[in-house]
Amino acid sequence: MRTTSLTPKIAKQIKIPKRNDDRIILHFVCSAFDYDCFYASVFENENPSLKSQPLGIKQKSILATCNYVARARGVKKLMLISEAQKICPDLILMNGEDLTRFRDVSKKLWAFLRAHSWNRRVERLGLDEVFLDVTDIIAYNRELLNVHALGTSFFQLDRNDPVKGFAFDGSRFYGCTQPDDKLRADRGLVDVENPLCVRLMLASHLAGYLRRKLDEDFGYTSSGGISTNKLLAKLAGNVNKPNNQTTLLAKGGDGADAVEAFMDTHSIRKVPGIGSRIAQLMEEYLLSRPAKLRDREGNNVTIGEARRCPGMSSDLLEQILDRPGAERGSGEKVWNFLHGVDLSEVKEASDVPTQISIEDTYMSRPLQTPAEVNQELHTLATSLIRRMRVDLTEAEIKPTVQSNTTSCGTPHWLAYPKTLRLSTRTKSKQSIPASSTSTNGAEVPNFSRSSRSAPLPSFVFQFSPPSPSTSSLPSTSTCPSPATLSCEEIASRLVTESLLPLFRRLHPSRGGGLNLALLNICVTNMVLVARDEVNSGSGSGPGSGSSMAPGRDISRMFRTQEDKLREWTVYDTSPFPASAAPHPPSAPPSDIDINTTSNLIRYTAPTGESTDGYPRDDEAIADLVMMEDEDEDEESDAQFQGRRLP
DNA sequence: CTGGGCGAG
DNA sequence: TCTTCTCGCCCAG
Missing domain, CATH: 3.30.70.270 (Reverse transcriptase/Diguanylate cyclase domain)
Known part of the structure; x- marks a missing residue:
């Protein structure tokens, strides 16, 4: 079909990528x-x-x-x-x-x-x-x-x-x-x-x-x-x-190029970056070409075979891999891979993930009724809130790694996710394995997730002591904090005010027979908090941060080498203050640009009144939910609110 | 910005 | 039987 009609461009010069040995x-x-x-x-x-x-x-x-x-x-x-x-x-x-x-x-x-x-x-x-x-x-x-x-x-x-x-x-x-x-x-x-x-x-x-x-x-x-x-x-x-x-x-004992020899022994599927989809497209092309590659069992095309295929080039690969939604430049990327060339950088360490998601599958007993869904959403949301507290907050005094104690400082948020997403997957009767290719145009309706997203309401940022679940003590005994809400309380509100509306957008049909095999909830679209002068004590939400002073904030991220190694030496177990006094013994490397460290956005807190964007107004969201609810069947809502016990 | 696809383990 | 529970990047609209 499409791929076999591709013809190598004959006269075109084929560029051979050259390895760059600058990095280790x-x-x-x-x-x-x-x-x-x-x-x-x-x-x-x-x-x-x-x-x-x-x-x-x-x-x-x-x-x-x-x-x-x-x-x-x-x-x-x-x-x-x-x-x-x-x-x-x-x-x-x-x-x-x-x-x-x-x-x-x-x-x-x-x-x-x-x-x-x-x-x-x-x-x-x-x-x-x-x-x-x-x-x-x-x-x-x-x-x-x-x-x-x-x-x-x-x-x-x-x-x-x-x-x-x-x-x-x-x-x-x-x-x-x-x-x-x-x-x-x-x-x-x-x-x-x-x-x-x-x-x-x-x-x-x-x-x-x-x-x-x-x-x-x-x-x-x-x-x-x-x-x-x-x-x-x-x-x-x-x-x-x-x-x-x-x-x-780089070279074998005989002086031959050892990298190329090494690469050639691998099948293309072994290359990280060549996944099932790309490998399949390449194999479709390659196995239809030279007689040698054709009639043999298994589609184990090796890198050497792909690289030496007549007419193979960056451009040809781009054509082979071209499809709706395909990543541009993947032809060149794969061509580079075939030559042992990988230009991608090792990304810089980031303190916050770009997303946090929690999911559960229900393959053996798919969820059927809204009540079941409600119950599961509550469980998932509780885990999600807990995870947000673990991964997106930091105590004011950073705990040392060895002592493994969670020190009792007022925790604060390192980032606020802006978006909440709910994904589901229904159990399909005839889930067709990816290997079977649709022969003509008619794409296999491969069962996959669908999702809806909405702004994450800011009440989820109400604080409480770090991970009460892991503490054997009653949660009131440590770090009393104002505006404290438990993960469960927040989860309940999140379910009724955000997740259920999303769910209804995904599954407008009411009643049972939902047949859900997967639920996933995710927070994403992180907005980094400038954490310099931490607004300690307040149940800090996205609107309550003070204005930032970026200089100190960033320098804190680049602690000196001594500081970092000290964490791992046996004799020095003293915790260092997280935001230590002015501490510029060695200037941070000048070539580091905070914008390149991640695709996270810095959050600049408004100094005065709230802005039109983020943070959002909870009331407005509540109104929105109410409005949506109005054109819903009330009986079904009651079903959603109901708690079903196993 | 949203929703989906792909690729990683 | 493509399984589980994620995370990140990229695309089109």
Whole structure:
């Protein structure tokens, strides 16, 4: 069909992307093998006696993952619980539907790595993966290197403190390399004349140090990849899992391009950034072309095959991938990937997420009645409010990570989400797997989510002590705060005033037979609060912030290197004040622009009266809801308000 | 700005 | 049986 009619442009010059070796990128995967093994590791760390027993993590009716004791007994991840229990009757099952504990561990590990960065380029991917751009640290340490005493080198982790760091043997790589010619006498040795080789060697020792600390200090093993961009670092890390690292060398022992050889062994689906949709489109094209690629089982087109396909080019790929809504420039992006080139930057660490969402699925028993929906929305909304308090607020005095105490300062919001979104999915009888392609025009009505959004009312920002749910004490005992509302109270109001109107927009038909397999609620569109002079004490809402003084606010985000590393030294456990007194010992890097750190918007609080935009007027929203309600059937409203018990 | 698609784990 | 529970980016309208 469409794709097969594409013809390579013959006369056009094909540009071959050139790798850029300026950067050094590290990639870590904690408790590798697969991401959800991380879940098992978290439970094992909470309760070490589990390590010797078969442990499974369940989510709904399936086993999300299991530890290696369980795997040795034949239990597999993604198995049905019933099946797993048949195979292994003494399987210990933990519920992994609530991700809180995994998030907490993930944050801790991420904070550790972040403390070692000099440039804030520390990007999280999922809960258990992190990229670091360590170009600057490596450049600095390369200058320190004494080529005549490589064996007794010292890696400096802090520019301002020559003692902070570790000793290493600079004549060798740490961990594994790729390629790794075991027959060569110079295996693992460094070509001192080659600057890139030296930088990769240094990075291998840094990665090794960080992985050792992750293991020793936190109890999490990890795999690591070391290369010159995110793509290569990530693929390299896959080579020696779960508890080792791989440095991708530019040249093999024979001087051939090792990166290209390395890339060519992978199937295109292994490339992060080439997902199912892109891979499918590429395969449709490639498998219809050369005879060699055609009649073979499985669509495992390799990178080498795609790259060497006659006429293949950035432009051809752009055509192949062109479809309504397609990302522009993805042809060039994929063409770059095929050559081991990835121009994307490691994003800077951000203190606030761009969205927070909570969802639950009801596959085995879809929700049918509005009363059920009401009940579930309440549960979800309560979790969402709790999460907002955890992830979008900060106590005035920041707790130290080691002591793990939540200090009793007046918490304040770091950001206000502007938008609330409700998504649902109905259970469809004939859910067609993505692999089956519609042959002509008629797109498969692939069951997917639909959503509606509305402004998030500001009463959700009424404060209360941090996470009363996790405290064993009655919530009144600590940090009494004015204008305190519990998560449940806020959730109830949110359901009736915002979520139900949204739900009715999504599902105008009344009565039962809703057949919902998924509910998701999400807050997004974050507006960062300038948190300088915190308006402590007030039940701060989006309108109550004082005007900001951006200078101090930003400098606070760039604490000095000593400050950050101090968090991880054994002897100094003193908490540092969050907004310490004027503290400009080392100026923040001038090249950092707050606008590039995230796509979050800074919130400038109006100094006087409220503005026409944000913050909104609750009453107006309430009115809107009332008006909408008016043309609704009252009986059905009563159904929505009703609480149904299981 | 909204609603959907895709890609990551 | 494409499963679970997310998060982020990008697009068109």
